[in-house]
Amino acid sequence: MFTFIDVFAGIGGFRRGCELTGGVCVWSCEKDKFVRPAYASNFDVADHEFAEDIEDVDPKSIPDHDVLLAGFPCQPFSTAGKREGFAHETQGTLFFDLVEIIREKQPAAFLLENVKGLLGHNSGITMFTIMRVLDDLGYRVYPKVIDADGFVPQHRERVYLAGVRDGIDLGWHELMGPWNAFEAPQQGSLQLRHILEPHDQVPDKYTLSDRFMAGLRTHKANQAAKGNSFSYRVFRSNEVAGTLTASYAKSGQSILIHQGRDRNPRKLTPRECARLMGYPEHFKIPVSDSQAYKQFGNSVVPPLIRAIVDAMLTWHYRE
Template sequence: MFTFIDVFAGIGGFRQGCELAGGLCVWACEKDKFARQTYASNFDIDDHEFAHDFAKDIKDVDLMDIPDHDVLLAGFPCQPFSTAGRREGFAHETQGTLFFELAKIIKEKQPTFFLLENVKGLLSHKSGSTMFTIMRALNELGYKVYPKVIDADGFVPQHRERVYLAGVRDDIDLGSYWHDLRGPWAEFEAPQKGSLQLRHILEPHDQVSVKYTMSDRYMAGLLTHEAKQAAKGNTFGYRIYHPGDVTGALTASYARSAQSILIHQGEHMNPRKLTPRECARLMGYPEHFKIPVSDTQAYKQFGNSVVPPLIRAVMNAMLPWHYRE
């Protein structure tokens, strides 16, 4: 069994996947009160102001309070980095960013492995300078880092490309593991794309509340906006999906911009948005996963999450067998 910490934990997507891979969470940190509510409800921990194993603001964490661990996990926020040709190292270039707080934990606790996740756009942010700074910072901390863009399609019925940074400490001898330039990704196995479709996660039509059906006014507004954008030579995306489809990426703004994933309900009915439970399934969460918050918060939480079954596959690729036994 391996131990891990869950930084910028959200609702526990990393934790869900790592526990399926045989891991034990020893510490977590999440600031958003609604995400904390969902996390605490599902992992039977104390969402208390001073809970030792469930910290709030990472900036207030005493590094000595973080237990030793094998793997650090984090879907870290991407903030502006101050590169501008400087060469003073991560402490200077990332100061004031949340990545800097993450780097401080890595420097102090020296986990054997880490897995970081971010949007694909991180690779091109500021013409690549942000990614360059992150990679150099992690190298300076004594880690080999292997980035890879992975689409969740196949793990779930959703195209969801994210960049993952897998790291191992320089002094760790993995033998034949991570044996080539691809690092752990040589062992990574993904299901066939399209193997899961919307039909696998949708509620029966007669069990979905009419409140999720888009109004005539809403649909008229979409058509009007589409026509205006077309007149300007622009495109405006709203997409209606059928049961045999794979969706685009679920976003944190789905509550107010449901047009990104609308569900077909028949030729003479307006389409509907996904229910929160369907969003949970679309992200790969199990049926028993509790949703104790409002629909608005649930959409935000699932849209910000990682895909647990994908995380399980990544951990199985990253960690040699003796870490998972």
């Protein structure tokens, strides 16, 4: 058994993946007033603190833990050339609060996640700062971009930073860290047919109207005439979807589902989004459709997190 904390918890994608490997959550934190009920509906928060605002948390009050998990927001970092320590370069960002926890609690390992664009953000300065700060804290950090395709029927590239504290031997190869042991399913092994409801069981409200479809076609043509790219993508059941984003409620044309030649395509239902992200059928969705789309679009993929944590931790953290 090992313990972990769930920072910027969202709806619990990190937590579910880690619990599947035998981990026990001892502290979690999430600020969004719509996300907190979703998290509390699916995980037991009665036996540990479920903090709200990370900026109000004293790191000393957080329980000791083996692993820190966080999908941290990417905020602007200082571009100062002088090396004056993490407080100078990350002050005013939520990453600073995360670093404070790591510095105070010194977990054996951590797993951080962010969008792939983090690698090139601010001409690479942001990523350079993050890596240097974590190194200064005494951690060896191993970044890797992973596509969730195979774990779920969705192309979803994200960057993961796996870190281990100096002096801790988790059996990682010095160059590749846990990624030597990481095993991913064959891409394309899961298709949309594995998560879609039968069309006759999907409420009509998810089918796009003729007016909406005409607007999409017109907008695409207008953008093409200007030399701009705009597309709506209609997927069939034997395909792998594109990336589910937090803006799906407003821009659902990114993943439309084919319903035959005589019917307009439709959006995914919230339950289908849950499946697309790798959540089980019993996962509760106690919010509106628009909030559900946002929450699943912001989530990590639990089966992928499970595989990463399995690769990170050796037998001495298991019962």
